[in-house]
Amino acid sequence: xxxxxxxRDVLSRSNYESLSSSMTDxxxxxxxxxxxxxxxxxxxxxxxxxxxxxxxxxxNKELSQEITGIxxxxxxxxxxxxxxxxxxxxxxxxxxxxxxxxxKESLLDFLNLHNGLFVVQLSKLNIxxxxxxxxxxxxxxxxxxxxxxxxxxxxxxxxYGTIRFLLCELDGSRS
Amino acid sequence: xEEKDAxxxxxxxxxxxxxxxxxxxxxFGYTNILEVSNGQDAVNAYMHEHPTVVLLDIVxxxxxxxxxxxxxxxxxxxxxxxxxxxxxxxxxxxxAIKAGARDFIQKPVEESLLSQVLEHxxx
Numbered sequence: 314x315x316x317x318x319x320x321r322d323v324l325s326r327s328n329y330e331s332l333s334s335s336m337t338d339x340x341x342x343x344x345x346x347x348x349x350x351x352x353x354x355x356x357x358x359x360x361x362x363x364x365x366x367x368x369x370x371x372x373n374k375e376l377s378q379e380i381t382g383i384x385x386x387x388x389x390x391x392x393x394x395x396x397x398x399x400x401x402x403x404x405x406x407x408x409x410x411x412x413x414x415x416x417k418e419s420l421l422d423f424l425n426l427h428n429g430l431f432v433v434q435l436s437k438l439n440i441x442x443x444x445x446x447x448x449x450x451x452x453x454x455x456x457x458x459x460x461x462x463x464x465x466x467x468x469x470x471x472x473y474g475t476i477r478f479l480l481c482e483l484d485g486s487r488s
Numbered sequence: 489x490e491e492k493d494a495x496x497x498x499x500x501x502x503x504x505x506x507x508x509x510x511x512x513x514x515x516f517g518y519t520n521i522l523e524v525s526n527g528q529d530a531v532n533a534y535m536h537e538h539p540t541v542v543l544l545d546i547v548x549x550x551x552x553x554x555x556x557x558x559x560x561x562x563x564x565x566x567x568x569x570x571x572x573x574x575x576x577x578x579x580x581x582x583x584a585i586k587a588g589a590r591d592f593i594q595k596p597v598e599e600s601l602l603s604q605v606l607e608h609x610x611x
Contacts, residue, residue, distance in 0.1 A: 415504070
């Protein structure tokens with residue numbers, strides 16, 4: 314099975330299809346690319362849980378990156394520290410055991426890589442030309458959805474735990 | 489100058505990206521490698537260190553890679569700048585080349601591609 318087939322297989326076992334009428338093409342493309350990139354660069358042993366649309370989400374620590382342009386979007390990831398450490402170790406192939414700078418940098422590096430490849434895909438398909446802001450890490454953060462729509466929560470389960478990837482479209486003028 | 493004496497300047501805000509690029513350069517036999525984490529530091533380092541090749545990310549805080557490339561090229565029109573970015577959109581490719589970059593490598597960086605690009609740029 315190639316990566317695209319694996320991605321479709323993973324998503325077919327989630328509520329992605331049943332929820333797709335509630336999501337914009339931008340969000341749907343983002344989810345597909347996210348799963349494909351995780352399968353390619355991190356782990357093939359994953360499943361996607363119940364994708365949810367929520368009005369707000371509390372992040373214990375902000376690991377995020379903004380996609381700029383029209384449409385613009387805010388992306389982030391959230392999980393307990395031990396899960397983030399395992400994800401970072403697997404992605405970076407570094408021997409990391411505590412939530413330190415290298416772990417945070419590895420997480421942001423993945424977010425930047427995935428968002429970059431997503432933006433490149435949209436560019437290659439001549440859908441739109443977007444760019445990225447520098448990824449950022451901060452303390453606790455309450456993510457609230459803008460007027461343009463809800464926050465999409467994409468829970469991806471790995472052998473070591475679940476990471477929630479978050480995305481919400483922002484008003485183009487906010488970019 | 490012996491090829492392996494070449495001096496490299498890696499500019500990326502990601503520690504992991506700098507570590508990976510540096511490891512690849514070392515595996516090619518290069519040992520003179522400088523690292524900075526934003527475009528402004530890259531411009532300053534270029535002016536002081538005159539590296540043979542600059543490997544420059546685009547999306548960075550303080551000063552982005554395209555702006556840094558323009559400033560490096562204004563200082564030294566013969567500078568050898570290679571953009572290394574995850575955001576290889578048509579716009580960024582165009583802007584990078586317009587700014588004076590010799591080539592563009594899409595992340596994740598493949599060692600074989602980096603080797604080919606260096607061979608071409610350093611020829």
